[in-house]
Amino acid sequence: MRRVTIADIARAAGVSKGSVSYALNDKPGVSDATRRRILEIADELRWAPSTAARSLSDGRADAFGLVIDRPARALGLEPFFMQLISGIQGALSGSSTSLMLQVTEDTERELDTYRMWFAQRRVDGVLVVDLRVDDPRPELLSQMGLPAVLIGGPLTGVSQPYVWSDDASAVREVVHYLFALRHRRIGRVAGPAKFLHTQTRSEAFSSVTSELGLMGCPTVHTDYSDDAGARATRRLLADPNPPSALLFDNDLMAVAALGVAQEMGISVPEQLSVVAFDDSPLSRSVRPALTAVRRDAAAHGQRAAEVLQRLCAGEDPGSVETPPAELVPRSSTAIVPDPAAG
Amino acid sequence: MRRVTIADIARAAGVSKGSVSYALNDKPGVSDATRRRILEIADELRWAPSTAARSLSDGRADAFGLVIDRPARALGLEPFFMQLISGIQGALSGSSTSLMLQVTEDTERELDTYRMWFAQRRVDGVLVVDLRVDDPRPELLSQMGLPAVLIGGPLTGVSQPYVWSDDASAVREVVHYLFALRHRRIGRVAGPAKFLHTQTRSEAFSSVTSELGLMGCPTVHTDYSDDAGARATRRLLADPNPPSALLFDNDLMAVAALGVAQEMGISVPEQLSVVAFDDSPLSRSVRPALTAVRRDAAAHGQRAAEVLQRLCAGEDPGSVETPPAELVPRSSTAIVPDPAAG
DNA sequence: ACGCTGTGATTAACCAGTTAAGGGACCTGT
DNA sequence: ACAGGTCCCTTAACTGGTTAATCACAGCGT
Numbered sequence: 191m192r193r194v195t196i197a198d199i200a201r202a203a204g205v206s207k208g209s210v211s212y213a214l215n216d217k218p219g220v221s222d223a224t225r226r227r228i229l230e231i232a233d234e235l236r237w238a239p240s241t242a243a244r245s246l247s248d249g250r251a252d253a254f255g256l257v258i259d260r261p262a263r264a265l266g267l268e269p270f271f272m273q274l275i276s277g278i279q280g281a282l283s284g285s286s287t288s289l290m291l292q293v294t295e296d297t298e299r300e301l302d303t304y305r306m307w308f309a310q311r312r313v314d315g316v317l318v319v320d321l322r323v324d325d326p327r328p329e330l331l332s333q334m335g336l337p338a339v340l341i342g343g344p345l346t347g348v349s350q351p352y353v354w355s356d357d358a359s360a361v362r363e364v365v366h367y368l369f370a371l372r373h374r375r376i377g378r379v380a381g382p383a384k385f386l387h388t389q390t391r392s393e394a395f396s397s398v399t400s401e402l403g404l405m406g407c408p409t410v411h412t413d414y415s416d417d418a419g420a421r422a423t424r425r426l427l428a429d430p431n432p433p434s435a436l437l438f439d440n441d442l443m444a445v446a447a448l449g450v451a452q453e454m455g456i457s458v459p460e461q462l463s464v465v466a467f468d469d470s471p472l473s474r475s476v477r478p479a480l481t482a483v484r485r486d487a488a489a490h491g492q493r494a495a496e497v498l499q500r501l502c503a504g505e506d507p508g509s510v511e512t513p514p515a516e517l518v519p520r521s522s523t524a525i526v527p528d529p530a531a532g
Numbered sequence: 533m534r535r536v537t538i539a540d541i542a543r544a545a546g547v548s549k550g551s552v553s554y555a556l557n558d559k560p561g562v563s564d565a566t567r568r569r570i571l572e573i574a575d576e577l578r579w580a581p582s583t584a585a586r587s588l589s590d591g592r593a594d595a596f597g598l599v600i601d602r603p604a605r606a607l608g609l610e611p612f613f614m615q616l617i618s619g620i621q622g623a624l625s626g627s628s629t630s631l632m633l634q635v636t637e638d639t640e641r642e643l644d645t646y647r648m649w650f651a652q653r654r655v656d657g658v659l660v661v662d663l664r665v666d667d668p669r670p671e672l673l674s675q676m677g678l679p680a681v682l683i684g685g686p687l688t689g690v691s692q693p694y695v696w697s698d699d700a701s702a703v704r705e706v707v708h709y710l711f712a713l714r715h716r717r718i719g720r721v722a723g724p725a726k727f728l729h730t731q732t733r734s735e736a737f738s739s740v741t742s743e744l745g746l747m748g749c750p751t752v753h754t755d756y757s758d759d760a761g762a763r764a765t766r767r768l769l770a771d772p773n774p775p776s777a778l779l780f781d782n783d784l785m786a787v788a789a790l791g792v793a794q795e796m797g798i799s800v801p802e803q804l805s806v807v808a809f810d811d812s813p814l815s816r817s818v819r820p821a822l823t824a825v826r827r828d829a830a831a832h833g834q835r836a837a838e839v840l841q842r843l844c845a846g847e848d849p850g851s852v853e854t855p856p857a858e859l860v861p862r863s864s865t866a867i868v869p870d871p872a873a874g
Numbered sequence: 875a876c877g878c879t880g881t882g883a884t885t886a887a888c889c890a891g892t893t894a895a896g897g898g899a900c901c902t903g904t
Numbered sequence: 905a906c907a908g909g910t911c912c913c914t915t916a917a918c919t920g921g922t923t924a925a926t927c928a929c930a931g932c933g934t
Contacts, residue, residue: 193650193651194651195889195890195891196890197891205913205914206914206915207890207891207914207915208892208893208913208914208915208916209912209913210891211891211892211893212892212893212913215892217892217893218912219893219911219912219913220912220913221911221912224912224913236647237651238648238651239652239890239891240890241584241587241593241652242583242585242587242588242593242889242890242891243584243588243890243891243892243919244891245584245891245919246582246584246588246889246890246891246892246918246921247891247893247919248892248919249919251583251584253632262615262619262621262622262830265611265614265615265617266611266612266613266615266618266812266829267611267812267814269608269609270608272608272610272613272614273604273607275633276607277604279635280604286652288632288634289632289633289634290595290631290633291617291632291633292621292630292631293617308535309535309579309580310581310628311535311584311920312583312630415813416813416814416816416817417813420817442813442814442817445817446817448818448819449817449818449819449821452819453819470609471609471758471759471784472609472758472784472814474758475762475784475788475791476790476791476818477790477791477794477795479791487608488604537919537920537921538920538921539921547883547884548883548885549884549885549920549921550883550884550885550886550922550923551882551883551884552921553923554882554922554923557922559923560881561881561883562882563881563882563883566883581920581921582919582920582921584919584921585889585919585920587889587921588888588889588891588919588920588921588922589888589889589920589921589922589923590889590921590922590923591889653890
């Protein structure tokens, strides 16, 4: 099955390649009658433009890139990325833009991927996730002149637009909620400190706990894995004066924590309240069902892709804030018995 | 930052474009001295080939395609796909081949994607997952002449190579294991009947149970969601003569089943044994930890990508069988008390 | 001196589009 | 009748590579 080119259409229509191109691109230079005839023939022959040829002549690659720099093992258990990807696809369906995906094992490889994509003209722009403290990527991309949209924020000192939701206020909401349930010692099991969103949440956590006058509210960093979550939970609960509530940065660690609590004879939610970030179906399936902070990763991906589309079209889209994460209370949180009534 | 082309290199080296091309592609036609000089200059100027130009002239797109036709919501909670993807990347790293990813909402859109990718010459070949009963894709791809590797099998009557692991024997192993634990009524909560791997497992399940003389071992089909898994579990356990063991087609449903058992006052593993397919970290995090059938999705992806590479290179790679899934016993399965000893 | 061979280079066509420039045909105004 | 302007279309250059064909030239045998 030889692929159809505009030369085939031109021959069939009895016109030149140029006219076919004008007709297919809705540009002036052909009569309506000819245009209609050409479009009809193109349709009949099932023509589709060769991305390579188009890309070569106008420089556009008709593709966006997404690099995920996380350990391969960890990817499967982070619903976030797949949700994000399907959101991106949602924004891209309709346009002829495709998504190139790359999973790398370290930052240097990620930077190499950007350089390669740029040099090979493979993508028109990229979406950057997992922003880090002192992240080299915005600067590199800006130097290269490769359009990018950063996912996360809010950011200062970057030239790219970013798409973010207010994690800080979500953390504040959770802590206020736990405070209202009379919790006074709250622990936090966070992701890696290198991530900006971890830092944002950590800062919000420490500022809101001190605003509320809460003492000894520790944050422990992990790599998001169930093992690390379990270890952190054990450490926190082994304290002579252990927290009565724990806030986790993903739901897998929260599930692992339920297991640790059981193994230590601590009942949830009677003796320990648990809250998870990144509400996935998992949260409602485990027992007790997890109170969770739900982010809409798909909406995030969609907005980011839309912003990148506008950026590549030469507009100045500006940054976008998506609705903040919302707290979904379930059975893993409960009120602390009133000591006065005890 | 204007991108460097071979014309720039040619000018700098004082030779023609052709010589530069020969030198860069390690083809005869240039002297060693010239070749070295050209390579040096290319390196210095940070040249990288334009995929568009190369693709246009030699017809290769330097990209593989993967379409996932599952509801967007469901994707996040299936670790399988992300694992598969990282396996594919593993095989592709080193080559300059990229991965194009598309998530579609229905089969017709998936077929459209293949047609578009082919017509636009965007991919050199595709990986096909979630093979279905009467799957139209192998035939369509074969007609189009778009190289493809099917993930799943074993298959008959298809022209493409496939990469598979023996799900049937994994199911047989599980049932024999449960039989050895004195289980005589085993229920199965499966994925959608339309998938070939579901059918393979179902056939293996019904044949092994009847070989062992087990009566009334029902299979219930679901959409893999936690909700559907819970509903199926409720239905099976509400039977007057309920199964003493349940086998699930993914781990999310098995987790949901643990919740249902708890809600119905049935203790796991004392009164009910639970086995899950697709061992993810989740399985070991929940309590009781799930006995699971572990498949290596990443290895699957890697082998499939390797086969596709060879296929695109004009070889006839043949199909590949990956090591069968292995049973990982944990705490969700136990022996049924001996009625004679009761 | 002559033809032959092999090496190392150049030339130019080609891939499938886009697009600036050019050229008839036709209409209009003076 | 003729200059000027539209409209519609063609021509050809261009994008950045690959590659078949060609060519210049040195080395060599007779």
